[in-house]
Amino acid sequence: MTETILTNASIVRPDKVENGSLVLADGCIADILPHRVADGIDLHRAILIPGMIDIHTDYLERELSPRPGANIPIELAMHVMDMRALGCGLTTVSTAARISEERENETGAANVDGLALAKRFDELIPDMRARHLIHLRWSPNFEPVEPVLDQLLALKSIANLVFNDDMPGQRQFRDIEAMLKQHASLQKTSVEEARRRMQERIERVGKINNRMQVKAHVRGRIPLGSHDDTTVEHVIEAFASGATLSEMPCSIEAARKAKELGMMVCMGAPNYYRGGSHCGNLSCHEALAENLVDILCSDYHFPSMLASAVRMAEAGMKLSAAINLFTLNPARHLGIGDRTGSIEVGKEADLVAFHPHRGFGDVSRVWVGGKERYASLRERDLADNATSKPLLYESAMA
Structure with missing residues (x-):
């Protein structure tokens, strides 16, 4: 035994x-x-937490296509994402693959073939140092769904499926004119042509709703959720479709209804750290003030997770309660809370040592399954600084 x-x-x-x-x-x-061990690995008064669990990130897209039309091989993109995740204190990462009726459209990273991406991702995951999973961002507006689901559920790394209604005029896509300009730019066409294509799509798939088909086919094999719920009706529909998670609700009414129904609520860590939604939706601070938030994910920015936990503690939240939002609660949503997500005897040794620094978390060392996967050169500086100041406010440490 090692x-x-x-x-x-x-x-x-x-x-x-x-x-x-x-x-x-x-x-x-x-x-x-409850004591120091003389011959142990000295962490120099670091804060030691469970590895952070990210249930939703679009980060891979920026590595696959750092600029429009500039595509990078997935092998390199995943390697860089893997290293960046560990350096930010994330040991489990669920990367989004968009599954929709446009899955064969390769006009850019945002419209890449999600089914093909998930398959290739699944093949490469064993080479990674962190734990990687696949987060399915599922459009409810295409059919048939069974052949696609059969292929996806045959993969080893599917973590969850979240209904992602991206129809124009709905949820966060309510500003159709802004969407038209964005689509025209991506497709290198005129706004008028983009409008024609959008209307064609609305007429073709606008009446399709595959949520109940997905619920019946998945049958509890993976957790279901709903993305960008804006109205109470959206949440009710999601709950009826088997969703146990409301992900990034756009309004306080939607978040309240989700909690009333017993669903978990996930918000983006960048929303909290920046002080609001970058697209004008519900503020994470507002939702937290009503105890409506169970999970924070990276969304599009890995560093915001640990930085948000530090900022919460510095603002007076108990450090353990803040960390649970990034570790134990997401583990419970994914159905892996019995083996990871908290520091308890018998659980997997996915661990992160860090020091608060200028309002964020400076990660010094990371272990995945008991193996050290990341070590910062600043560890040498910590060894030379044995008289460092207290790490966080005492109220937060309680």
């Missing part, structure tokens, strides 16, 4: 923070000790 001891850390448990050491064995947490 044993590793991590010592001299503030260990964030689900309901408290305690100074001490962790014993790792065979990829899991074997023991939690």
Whole structure:
């Protein structure tokens, strides 16, 4: 049995923070000790948390296509994404693959063939250092769905499926004129031609709703959710379709209804860290003020996750409660909370050591399954600074 001891850390448990050491064995947490161990790996008073679990990110798109028309091989894109995730404290990442009636349209990263992407992604995941999963952003406006679902569910890495209604005039796509300009730019055509194509699409698929077909076909094999719910009616429809998650609700009314129905609510960490939605939708701060938020995801910006947890703690939230939003709660949504998402004996040793720094989290070391997968050069500086100041406000450490 291979044993590793991590010592001299503030260990964030689900309901408290305690100074001490962790014993790792065979990829899991074997023991939690309330004291320092002389021959352990000194973490220099770092905060030690479970690895962050990101249930929704579009990050891969920016690596695949850093500029319009400039495409990068997926092998390189995934490697860079993998390294960036670890450096930001993420040990489990669910990357979006968009599945819709436009899945064979390769006009850009946002419209790439999601089915083909998911298959290639699934093949490459074993080479990655972090844990990677596939988040299906599923359009409810195409059919037939069974052949596509059969291929997707045969993959090893499908994490969840979220209904993503992207029909013009709906949800966050209510500004049709703005959409037309964006589509015209992407398709390198005129606004008039983009309008004609959009109207054609609305007439072709506008009456299709495959939500109940998906619910029947999946039969509880993966968690279901709904993206950008804007009205109470949207949430009711999602719940009837088997959704247990309301992801990025656009209005406070939608978030309230989701909680009333017993659904979890996920918001974007960049929304919290920046102080509001970049597209004018519901503010995460407003939703948190009513205790409506269960999970924060990276959405499009990995660093915002740990940075948001630090900012929450500095604002007075209990550090354990803040960390749960990024670890234990997303693990429970994905159905893996029994083996990961918190520092408890017997769970997988997915761990992140960091120090708060200028309002964000400076990650020093990361372990996945008990194996060290990331170490910052700044660790040497920490070793030379044995008299560092307290890491966070005492109220947050409680």
